[in-house]
Amino acid sequence: MTGRVPECLAEALRRLGPFEDCWVAFSGGADSTALLHAAARADQATGAVRAIHIDHGLHPDSPRWADRCRHICDALGVTLVVRRLNLKPVPGESLEATAREARYRALAAVLGPGDLMLTAHHQDDQAETLLLALLRGSGVHGLAAMPREAELGQGRLVRPLLDVSRATLEQYARHCGLSWIEDPSNASVRMDRNYLRNSVVPLLRSRWPGLSVTLSRSADHCAETAQLVDGLAAELMEGCTGAHPGTLGVRALGALGRSRRKAVLRLWLRRRGFALPDRRHLERILEEVIRARADADPLVAWTGCEVRRYRDDLFALDPLPPSPGALTIRRSPSGVPPVLELPAGLGWLQWAEAGDSSGEAYGSGVSATVRFGSIGQNCRPKPRSRRRTLKNLFQEAGIPRWLRPYVPLVFSGDTLIAVGGVCRCWGESEDLTPHEVPRWLGHPWEDLALFRNQTE
Incomplete structure (x- = not known):
């Protein structure tokens, strides 16, 4: 097994085919250090391989971690960009979710047209994501967990290691003599993901050793189903266009069956770039907005999005700014x-x-x-x-x-x-x-x- 470890990552990257400019999301941990090392030596990298480190500013040692990342990148001959986030948690919102959204915005900002952003999410991460989705009552899109590829800014986000276990990545890092950062917060069970990783998954794995492989396979099945749902929703949405670009026609939408109506709404919101509403807010759109009188002024809002109606058009908008008033x-x-x-x-x-x-x-x-x-x-x-x-x-x-x-x-x-x-x-x-x-x-x-x- 040990002799195959270096090749395991090389094979995962080889499946990407030739790529030019490429970024690695580099936290400095064992997983991203192994990925950065493998990407810097990948045969199919025909352009620059660079790293970006996101300093969330949530730990007093984060500036020291950023410096450590610079030393690791210098040793690998890789250019590093550091971005420090100015997080402003929203009351009632998960700090973890706020940090994740800010992180991806920062990653997207450095991508040029056609650039790849590689992340070190692996098989165990995928299994944890599926378990979290189940515990939150997510639908098929949530149970699809993390996609292998997705659009990000002007480029693409790629997760090449979803078939590679955490243990394999650590073996790779040790085999290659790499050093990495140990974030002490990973041992805390205050965050849901850490609780699953440190307390629940080991117990499940003691009974079902192939847990991560099996759950990742379930996520793949859900991803295929989600693609079918989106394909149907896209066809239905063509007959529901509103009078203005990017809007839906309320009467055409209301003529669909309830489950199809929900599928169209979810796809429409994703294509408009908004976070999907939870079940309660989605039901409110169906009941309070679509069924409202044509002269009513209904509103359903959640973080980052407002759904409104005017006449027969359904609008999804960024939250309106404060009114200038009598200025x-x-x-x-x-x-x-x-x-x-x-x-x-x-x-x-x-x-x-x-x-x-x-x-x-x-x-x-x-x-x-x-x-x-x-x-x-x-x-x-x-x-x-x-x-x-x-x-x-x-x-x-x-x-x-x-x-x-x-x-x-x-x-x-x-x-x-x-x-x-x-x-x-x-x-x-x-x-x-x-x-x-x-x-x-x-x-x-x-x-x-x-x-x-x-x-x-």
């Missing part, structure tokens, strides 16, 4: 470039150039004031048209009620001259020129095509 901001009439940044990540207003080099190209005749929440206004959207209240304008333009407080209203003095992303407002004398009215760009809802930027 008023000004743009100097001589401002160049002709851009005004809005607060709360709401993008910017851009004044169109009129084509000459004078100040008039930037609407220098207008001292623009932007206000939010001034609902008691009215606007003439076209020459010689009747005036509309803002509520009427928003309804005609299909702007959901929950987005209206964020729409920038552009004034010249006390005169409303434009409703951001909706229309310009014509005066009685129709003497406003097009370059005086800005376009609303960079707001968080551009991909939904809710705003037309019709400023003329």
Whole structure:
């Protein structure tokens, strides 16, 4: 067995085929040290092999561990990037889950197009993940545990060692004379995974020695089933598209059977990049949002996601930022470039150039004031048209009620001259020129095509 250990990792990497730029998620522990050593010597690595160490900042020794990782990488001739996380645990949220999400965001950030991110998750990790999923009552996607490959940022996350045991990786590290970091928190049973690893799995393995192999095989079966479910959901979702990009049509969705409706919702949320809701929140979407009246304003929210409805469309959104309220901001009439940044990540207003080099190209005749929440206004959207209240304008333009407080209203003095992303407002004398009215760009809802930027 010992003589085969070095080849075991080489074979696992060989299955990846030739790869160019590659990263190894390097904690400094035995598992990732063995993987980094094998990857640095892999024949099929035609480009750079680099390592990234995530310092979670949760242990007083973490800076020392980062330094140790630098020494290990120097000895292997591998470039190391260290990223320190600034974790802000959310009350009621698992610190372990918060750290995991932040870690993967940091890993994704370093990947270029086509890059691989290798992690040292192994067969025993997979078995523990399946057990945790069972104890949490997860469905087939959760029981599929960790996929061997997944998209990550601009590249791909690859777990090449899911068929390799923890014991084999430690044997490899010893065989090759490698040194590694022992994290003392791994011995604590406070975390669920550590409790399983240190207390439950050894007991199960004493009765069923092939536990990790068997559970990993079950995870593979669940992964195949999950693929079938997703394939069916993808076909069904094609007939449930809403009026706006990325939305679902409520009536088409409601016509599906309940289990198919759930499968479509889960796939839709994953494709939109959101964490899946638990069973309670998913049921609330079915009961409170899909069944709501067309003129209602239902909301189901969980960490990182808000599901809302407007008319027949179902929206999945990042949590809305705090409303600017009655905030008023000004743009100097001589401002160049002709851009005004809005607060709360709401993008910017851009004044169109009129084509000459004078100040008039930037609407220098207008001292623009932007206000939010001034609902008691009215606007003439076209020459010689009747005036509309803002509520009427928003309804005609299909702007959901929950987005209206964020729409920038552009004034010249006390005169409303434009409703951001909706229309310009014509005066009685129709003497406003097009370059005086800005376009609303960079707001968080551009991909939904809710705003037309019709400023003329």
